Amino acid sequence: MSFPWAKEYTPANDFTKWVDEKLPLPRLVYNAVGAGYPVPRNLSYFWNFGVLAGFCLVMQIVTGVILAMHYAPNALVAFSSTEHIMRDVNWGWMLRYAHANGASFFFLVLYIHIFRGFYYSSYKAPREMIWLLGVVIFLLVMATAFMGYVLPWGQMSFWGAKVITGLFGAIPLIGEPLQVWLVGGFAPDNAALNRFFSLHFLLPFVTLGVVILHVWALHIPGSSNPTGIEVKQESDTIPFHPYYTAKDGFGLGVFLIIYCAFVFFIPNLLGHADNYIEANPLATPAHIVPEWYFYPFYAILRAFTFDFVLSAKLWGVLAMFSSILLWFLLPWLDRSPVRSGHYRPMFRKFFWFGLVPCMVVLFICGGAPAEEPYVMLSQIATAYYFIHFLVIIPVVSSIEKPEPLPYSITEAVLGSDDSAKLGDTTPAASA
Known part of the structure; x- marks a missing residue:
């Protein structure tokens, strides 16, 4: 983004000026x-x-x-x-x-x-x-x-x-x-x-x-x-x-x-003891089990335990890859004009009390044995994961009423008082 107030690069001597003309790496x-x-x-x-x-x-x-x-x-x-x-x-x-x-x-x-x-x-x-x-x-x-x-x-x-x-x-x-x-x-x-x-x-x-x-x-x-x-x-x-x-x-x-x-x-x-066995x-x-950072997606893979039209294994593979690929759709799924979760009360609740606990459950279930209650918990968490991104985010972005936004970044940092301006050293500003 071009800022008119951004400082321009000025070579300090003839050598840096020559370098800037031939290969402007310092400027970059x-x-x-x-x-x-x-x-x-x-x-x-x-x-x-x-x-x-x-x-x-x-x-x-x-x-x-x-x-x-x-x-x-x-x-x-x-x-x-x-x-x-x-x-x-x-x-x-x-x-x-x-x-x-x-x-x-x-x-x-x-x-x-x-x-x-x-x-x-x-x-x-x-x-x-x-x-x-x-x-x-x-x-x-x-x-x-x-x-x-x-x-x-x-x-x-x-x-x-x-x-x-x-x-x-x-x-x-x-x-x-x-x-x-x-x-x-x-x-x-x-x-x-x-x-x-x-x-x-x-x-x-x-x-x-x-x-x-x-x-x-x-x-x-x-x-x-x-x-x-x-x-x-x-x-x-x-x-x-x-x-x-x-x-x-x-x-x-x-x-x-x-x-x-x-x-x-x-x-x-963070490793596994069995990997020290040839x-x-x-x-x-x-x-x-995979490494811990794959746990959520491994839990999604194992959440499908029965055949329905397609085999359970194929459903698990499709769901595992889809759980990441749907992130590509987020710019178009979230239609709210407000970006920050600080000013979106409904979105904020679903994020902290929905998505975050869901991911915690998937992390736990991904590293746990494929037995109850972990299978059931991973199935619930997997269902919520997809509902959150494909249903909740589009619906919430359409119906929620955002909180008032500050006029500018400066106002958000220094307040809306007229005296609260950058570089203002008057007593009112420092009070």
């Missing part, structure tokens, strides 16, 4: 994350999670590239090469724990980032493309994470791969040939492991490309904000640097403290 950085990029002045710490997600992606790429130098994508030695990294490679244990826990923290950051978008309706015009690219990023990260989980070739890796790839067999007519083509055989083995390793290495760079498009799309309309009001005047914004670089730096510091505590003190808390196609684990 200055306009993207520097003083040349005005940002709404009322962004809360929930807006830190976009930067944290970018940091997690870079951290995963760096640690992943180094780990790939020591990993052998062969079913006969994959498990041994993983143990070799842990025991023999200098700092290999730290790199692997950083990569494994980094995936969990990456998803934690993404979930908070997405739910912030749900609450503040970040998917609404003029930011639809930002949201659509964000959903694409989430799908790419999910695919990358699944393929990475297979690589240690432990018991849970092997059987998780067998269960997930087996889902394609539920597709009528072409399901089984498609499954064999994807896996390279009738069960996950050397061919599947090589393919998963190749894609796991490639997809993060594809994701990075989409992230660049995501950030580019963000800079066209500018950042959203907790009020949902567009920028109207210069006092509504402050430069990204130094104000939000400092704020993001503080958030990154807190994130790293928690992340390092997991890496160095409780690195296996894959054995003849010994099925008592309870096959």
Whole structure:
């Protein structure tokens, strides 16, 4: 978004002027994350999670590239090469724990980032493309994470791969040939492991490309904000640097403290003990579960337990993929002219007392055994999940009466008093 009051980049000397003429990279950085990029002045710490997600992606790429130098994508030695990294490679244990826990923290950051978008309706015009690219990023990260989980070739890796790839067999007519083509055989083995390793290495760079498009799309309309009001005047914004670089730096510091505590003190808390047992196609684990960040979608997959026209397995596959794909429709399902949940009383109640508890139930049921009462709870939560997005949001957006909005971001921050203006140092303003 073009702000007439944005500061222009001025080269400091002849060398930087020459660089700016030949390759205007400093100007690009200055306009993207520097003083040349005005940002709404009322962004809360929930807006830190976009930067944290970018940091997690870079951290995963760096640690992943180094780990790939020591990993052998062969079913006969994959498990041994993983143990070799842990025991023999200098700092290999730290790199692997950083990569494994980094995936969990990456998803934690993404979930908070997405739910912030749900609450503040970040998917609404003029930011639809930002949201659509964000959903694409989430799908790419999910695919990358699944393929990475297979690589240690432990018991849970092997059987998780067998269960997930087996889902394609539920597709009528072409399901089984498609499954064999994807896996390279009738069960996950050397061919599947090589393919998963190749894609796991490639997809993060594809994701990075989409992230660049995501950030580019963000800079066209500018950042959203907790009020949902567009920028109207210069006092509504402050430069990204130094104000939000400092704020993001503080958030990154807190994130790293928690992340390092997991890496160095409780690195296996978020993993599964069975994955320290080498894959054995003849010994099925008592309870096959994916990583915790897949729990809600795994619960939706298992919620269908009976055939109705189509098989229960196919219904589960369709529902699991649809639960994410319907996010693409949100810009058109939510027709309310007000963005922020702060000013939408009905929407706010359904969000905090409907969607959030629903997701908590799905997380719990996804990691629980496929038995009662978890099956029934997952069925109820799955039904509500789809009703929330496909019925409740369109209906609420049409009938609710929003609360009055402030005139501007400045008014929301400083109040509506005429003396409460940026830079006003009179006694009335400071009283």
